[in-house]
Amino acid sequence: MSKHPLQFLEIPRKDPAKEDAEERIKHFDEIYESYDGASAAAQAGRCIACGNPYCEWKCPVHNYIPNWLDLIEQGKLFEAAELSHQTNSLPEICGRVCPQDRLCEGACTLNDGIGAVTIGSIEKYITDEAVKLGWRPDMSQVVDSGKTVGIVGAGPAGLAAADVLARQGIRSVVYDAYPDIGGLLTYGIPPFKLEKEVVNKRREILEGMGVKFVLNTRIGEDKPFDELLEEFDAVFLGMGTYNYVRGGFAGEDLPGVHEALPYLVSNVYRELAYDDDSIPYIDLAGKNVVVLGGGDTGMDCNRTAIRQGAASVRCAYRRDEENMPGSRREVANSKEEGIEFLFNRQPLEIVGKDHVTGVKVIETQMSEPGSDGRRRPEPIAGTEQVLPADAVVIAFGFQPDPPAWFEDFSIETLPSDRVRVATVGDYIHQTSNPKVFAGGDMVRGSDLVVTAVFEGREAAKGIAAYLGV
């Protein structure tokens, strides 16, 4: 409270140290170091505690950012961790994978040339450090409600729901088809952004809170859904979106063309040394790779390919850099690591006879913004060219893929295949089956980790209300 009002000018914004690109592309470990206590405090002290906390406003889970920055400045690590967990179930993960430059840090008042507060890195520091020093969520005041909830999917939404439910005295069992928890956190996000140890640590914390995990179990296949309905007082679905968006152009099925997710998952499987033949390793070592797509998944593919030892990686995107959806930080990291960006290139087809040899693209220019506020690309006639490639990774995003059994349980979906849930009333996130709640990507469509967390948390509140807790 008595902090120096001009600290934000006198101490510049400083991210934690980042490993040099040449070195870091040799492995899959995280590239950022962590703050020490003093630098975290100094950076946190740059916050001017605005009357309008734009960071909190922009943050999808509405973290009490200025408040925990203040605590960190005062050296109150455990209190900061406690506060951080009041709004976010996975703060150390969000601190790593959120596109902060589009969210909290982008909205930070100081982002107008002065340099935003390094919110993400501090968020990561808080939980990492607190957990390291033995902090665990305080469950001493929680009274068991006697209610139980079955959760389908151990991704961010499911984990968040489990966390909030546990704090309300509601026990939950989380089912997931994969051998580890985390869903895309574990299998989609490459380890250089999020080391798998972090997710394991979170598992340990959640288990400490009483959450049970049943893995390698696909609901509807390995365990029928009606068993869940019988065993639990309510069910939460957080199954994500796994349908890849296809480009809809020729050559997508050629050998050497890979969908982003299987590509990334296969890499994780290899990194985690799973012995599972059903997920063959896709090795792009020595290849000239073209990645299509400008989102964060595209960046993940770029950088995975580089680490695998690709001869070259080029990333083609139909809009300009300004209108790219991916985090600027990831674009910058990609560039540092040697990825070449080709903006305003719209893919027309994938060229090749029995194996991909290239991608035919056309140049575009930006026109007026469309209904989503983003400027649309318009192809410029006569600018077609073929980008030579040995391998192409397509990262156009994901769509929901509701399982067939939804119908059996009157769980309705929208025309977009997203699950329809209540958005107002006492039981938000309730599906058309009153006992079933849903949240995350399968409800809102493919989105950020942090939005999935938010949905899981909100759904858990709806469930608690539904259960009268």
Next chain:
Amino acid sequence: MTERIAQGLYDPAFERDSCGFGLIANLDDMPSHWVVETAISALARLTHRGAVAADGKTGDGCGLLIKLPERFLRAVAEEQGMQFGVRFAAGTVFLSQDPDLAATARKAIETTVAEVGLEHAGWRVVPTDPSACGERALRTLPQIEQVFVNAPDGMSRGSFNRRLFLARRRAENRITDAETYIASLSSVTISYKGMVMPGVLPDFFPDLRDPRLESSVCMFHQRFSTNTMPQWRLAQPFRFLAHNGEINTIQGNRNWAQARAKNFLSDKLDDISDLDPIISLTGSDSSSLDNMLEVMRAGGMDVLQAMRILLPPAWQSVDDIDPDVRAFYEFYDSQMEPWDGPAGIVLTDGRYAACCLDRNGLRPARFVITKDRHLTVASEIGVYDYDEKDVLTKGRLGPGQMLAVDLVNGVVLENDDIHDILKTRAPYKKWLKKGVRYLDSELVDTHTAAEPMDPNTLASYQKMFNLSREELNDIVAVLAERAQEAVGSMGDDTPMAVLSKKVRSPFDYFRQQFAQVTNPPIDSLRERIVMSLQTNIGRESSLFDIGPEHAEQICINSPILSQRKLRQLLSDDMHGNNHSFIDLNVDESLSLPAALEQMCAQAVKAVDDGKLILLLSDRYLVPGKLPVHALLATGAVHHHLVRKGLRCDVNIVVETGVARDPHHFACLIGYGATLVYPYLVYQSLHDIAQRGNLDKQQQLGRNYRRGIRKGLFKIMSKMGISSVSSYRGAQLFEIVGLHDEVVDRCFTGTTSRIQGSNFDDLKSDQQQLAVTAWKPQLTIEQGGLLKYVYGGEYHCYNPDVVTTLQAAVRSGDFEKYKDYAALVNNRPVATLRDLLLTKVAGPAVPLDEVEPVEDILVRFDSAGMSLGALSPEAHESLAIAMNRMGARSNSGEGGEDPSRYGTERVSKIKQVASGRFGVTAEYLVNAEVIQIKIAQGAKPGEGGQLPGHKVNEMIARLRFAKPGVGLISPPPHHDIYSIEDLAQLIFDLKQVNPKALVSVKLVAEPGVGTIAAGVVKAYADLITISGYDGGTGASPLSSVKYAGSPWELGLSETHQVLRRNDLRGKVRLQTDGGLKTGVDVIKAAMLGAESFGFGTGPMVALGCKYLRICHLNNCATGVATQNSTLRSEFFIGLPDMVINFFRFVAEDTRELMAELGVRKLEELIGRVDLLQPELGDTDRQSRLDLAPIVSAEGIARDAAQFCTELRNDPFDKGELAEEMVRAALPAIEAKSGGRFGFEVKNFNRSIGARLSGEIARQHGNEGMRDAPIDILLRGTAGQSLGVWNVSGLNLILIGDANDYVGKGMAGGRVVVRPPEDADYLVRETAIIGNTCLYGATGGQLFAAGTAGERFAVRNSGATAVIEGSGDHCCEYMTDGVVVVLGRTGINFGAGMTGGFAYVLDIDRCFVDRYNHELIDIHRITPETMEVHLHHLRSLITQHVEATGSEWGSQILDDYRTFMPKFWVVKPKAAELGSLIASLRQAA
């Protein structure tokens, strides 16, 4: 009396008045007609202190109270065949013109006279000449008659008068018609008063011309009322006194009088049980005071003692008061609270004639005693033309002083004489010593919470009492850490409690009232000396039959208890088993009214059981029970006991979790709590400290209490109240949004105008909290009342609104503006106007037929934001933008760089605020509008402070200060303590710049409409009504949150009252406060505004992101900072952004006008019929009754809806000033200098200002320096001699002057010296009045005699020599030199941050008289301070040369002897050695 009902938002109870007043008395009680005649002419010479209607005939009433002219009355009675006994009485009665009603009233009086054993002797129709009345007065002219009563033989005069009193009161209670009014009925005095102008009083009452009408005492009074409804009964004097000022605590005083009715029993008085109420609960504050004085006198107390008890001086904190005198006041303080407020009172009961001033000395009173043994006291000196050589002595009353004539013994009793009489009447000191016990304050209570709650329990309590993390960290912890309130900036942009969808504290419904115009706030920091929180616990008993048992009191220095004190208080050894515990936690099933009833019953039982203390406690929460909010319980119990007449037998102590910030304590005390013990705060602090988040745990509780005490002082002083005993129960709040069922039961009599939450709503709030309270897994709330938090309270300037607006003004895209407007217009209900739907006036009109954007833009002003709050870049961008649009920007407080004059960077509106920083003649003549900022929406009633570190080179230059020296803006304008003072300031401004319009900025509160009416009568051209939501650069958070009302209420009330009084056409009305879109403009217009002020909107357009950190000088957007890096590198604002904003709003307005079917905005002004209150989103919103806001009840349909006159010119044409201009103008134009002579009298006001204005306009402040014009004056100058004086104008007055000499002087010289034939001790005689040199920035003042209070207040450059001063000399001084060659008053140099003074301390008591906070004093020694020695000598030499001062010569002649008796007084921060050097630098 009939009950007067409020109409619309207007309530007759809001009416205020003030005036000129005085008395003339013959010291030997020798009656003469001369006394009456002279008094009347004196009254006429105070006409400028009253109000005059346009017809020049109707005033607000004036009158005389004279000692009974027995000879005259016997003579005229005899003419009518009446016979009087040896002892008789006469009464003046206003009767109805209806003969039947009059007959009934006469009969009633005759009957009650007979009942009390007196003999009715007859009636006389008082001759009157109605042609002396104005038209409005004629409409209500009563039949005026005198009634005569004979005393039975042998009845003593005292007994006779008491019976007359009973007869009158009983008659009043029986007479039901509203017109009958018994103006006086006494054997010693009689009144002549009416709704006429002073000059024609003897025309109206020919009696007064009759030479046979002789009296030894004549009191006179001239009223300036804020309304224009003629009310004959409101004319003063009353039966004993005439009052200039206002009793701020009137509501509490009336309640307490009612509560202690039985303590007024006296064996001297027969049965007064039928005198219910004992004093009038309606009518003016002054009339209630008169009633109270009458009751005390009837009980056997003489007027001197009664008056001193009612209006005590500041005895608590003054060091050098006689212990016996202190004991007298302390004794009675425990029996009766003071009647607090600005007051100059003259009174007579025939035995004494006296004058008395309030403890702050906020009204002027000057006296003169002539050799023919007459005493004259009046608001001004020079009210009749006595010969100076006949003057025995002249003087002025100081704060808290009383002056009396003992008519029996023919002696003048000065203040000390009166004290000597009073202090010896009983062994007060002995009684107190025996009876009073003090709660130990010596020992520090090291425990914030002796039995700490476990974290789980604590959390339950915090949740149950809605204590959020935000409130804990940002309010409570700050208080405990810094011992003062947290400071914030920007405004309150959240909905009022009743509009909110969140659970809000019942305290949030209460808006603190504050003083504006009709009374001044106090500076509780710099004038700490008048403030007191001393609290007594004990029982009150008869006021007349006193004894040692009255002194059995427990005395506590503050109403905020620590744990130790609570225990001590409740312990058995204090007063036996003295308390009764009343549990506020009641069964969940019980309704609130039932619960309150139960508590009231418990309270009554406790009193019956003889308990001294009621402990209302919510300390023991139990699941299944709900706590009744302590404020509801306190108010309900308090009022119940008042109604039962039991309140004064018991004290209410509140042990509660709900009291956290100063406002909470103020509410509890304001509704009757004696002491408050905030246990949840202590528990929470203990917890915070345990977690290591606050250091020095031992000090936390103490600091917290200190912070609350300061906060309480602030809240009390905001209303001008200095003692907590008169704040207690005074209910100085407006309630916004509580239903009558709640107000009537718990907060009886508090202004509450729009209904809202009822008991069920309040209970359901508490139920919601209880649900979370008992769920241990739920954490406490984050908050969101101060700052935006997702899911928390709605904020009108939330991030979406700010970012969308900025996108719109930067792109210039009207479509983006529409996105912004949609966000604003579709928000959840956040303001009262959101519940008012607009209706169409007619069929839609094509957009191109609607008046153009340009015509709307001229109605837009930017709100006053000072250069100091804003960066120069932002300030100038704003000015450029407004000028380019043909609109006006407002300089704010703090001057303006002269290089901006005449360019597009000029601010067309120049503000005059209480600090008067940079206000000079040149500044004022460069204005199109001069705005007097009475109050600021974010912190009405408070001053401000610019810390030294923010005073950079530029700000110092513009404010005539030194870089690094802190600058203080006082809470009041020291020249506006009442409405007639404001009229004087407006006159000062119109004199210096006759072309400018004068605007007065008020803040919405109940009664603001009535104040506005007074402001129009004071000749303002524009009025701004600001809402509570206005922004600020720095303010305590509780001020931002809890003071001021929504502008919808204030604007609408003002519009209604102005129309009702036929004043709306004379003034332009503006509103500001959170205006954002065209919808706001349209609704404000419909509620009565024709002009619109925008503060935050254009700031946001310039890049402000509503960071609320303006007070830290680190605004990251460079808008509100002086930091050069932030300004130069990060400020992105351009005038075009502001222009875009305003053009968008104007275009938006046009489109709406087209839809509504009007072509000109004018057609919408005041069209409340086009506003339809609609049901809200919640039950409580729907319970609001907004009909009073859109009411036009009781208003003539043809009354003007908007301003129809170009200017509102004063009645006083300032003819002498015009004559002076005619004489001197050629010399000014030619810059040639000259010498002119004039006679002046007390009604020649602001002399010099017209010339200064002409000089400044042509040559600037300094241009005539080398060719000065000398004006020689002779006589008594009216107020404001030499106001705004500039270089090149020298005023030399032989005679004396009234208040405000040299106010705002920038240069030149003012000299005041007594006539050569003066025969009194000049150096001890008052020669100039109060508040001289206020805000002066340069020039010289020499006065051979003493000055009044607050000499050189806020002086920032003038040099002055005087021979003695009143209290608070050199207050807030920032520069300049003041020499006082004699005794000063107390509190010298409070808040003095710059300049220095020399004080001659003959009687060696200056050490006790200066304020030690900021200044230190040094002897002048020849060894080290030669330079001071010479400097002082040269100043005295100049003084002697200018004034011929004998005293000055004497000092010079014997300089070596006097020199060691001088002190150099300087700010502690200044170097002694560099004082004179820096002076030279400045010159």
